[in-house]
Amino acid sequence: MRFIDAAHKAPSVGFMQPWRFVRVTDPGLRQEMHAHVDQERINTAEALGNRAEEFMRLKVEGMLACAEVLVVGLIGQRDGYVFGRRTMPEMDLASAACAIQNFWLAARAEGIGVGWVSMFDPARIRELCHMPIDSQPIAILCVGHVDAFYPAPMLEIERWDRRRLIQEIVFENSWGNTGLTV
Incomplete structure (x- = not known):
């Protein structure tokens, strides 16, 4: 609840506070959600073509272990x-993403790991969690103690991609003008 409280103190545009949290405590529901996410993981691998095998070796969710x-x-x-x-x-x-980041930072400050699962069909998660038809699931958070935190993002360590240099992401006066001196 401390982490949810931190999330709920996040800034929100127009103070709309659009986030809601569904705590999944039913083991059967967690199993159903995991099965769905696992199928979406396979679908994602297939969509990645020649990177499918590399993707399937990555640890991308821990729904059953957290x-x-x-x-x-x-x-x-x-x-x-x-x-x-x-x-x-x-x-x-964007407002809900700020809430999730507040949650994440509060958890990290206490040595608790958080994983953000986004490989799911929102309609299926909405159905499984009995959410209103006009609501939109945006994240499944896996929360718990971890043996150690990665020294850098796991996808960076595994060379899935690289962190962009500051000079690549900050422009001066117009998009693409890299006159920035760092």
């Missing part, structure tokens, strides 16, 4: 929130 599983979803009827969303309706998702 202490807690939480589903994070966006509330329904979000169209009623116009403040800060009139031209950018996706700010509800």
Whole structure:
């Protein structure tokens, strides 16, 4: 609850607080969700083509091994929130991502690991968790003690991709103008 409290103190556009947390305590529900995520993992591997085998070797979810599983979803009827969303309706998702980051940082400060699972069909997770039809599941969080934290993101260590240099992500006055001196 301390981590959820930290999440709930996150900034949100228009103070809409669009996040909701479903704590998954039923072992059968966790098994069903895991089976669904595992199938989506296979589907993702197939979509990756020549990187499929490399992908399948990565540890990308720990739903059965972790202490807690939480589903994070966006509330329904979000169209009623116009403040800060009139031209950018996706700010509800950005606000919920801030809440998840607050959760993650609070957990990390206490030595607890968090994994963000995103390989799922939102409609299936919505159905499994009996969420309102107009809500949107955005994350499955796997939370628990870990033996050790990676010294860098696991996907970076495994050379799935590399962290971009600051000069590649900060521009001056116009997109692509890399006149930045670091």
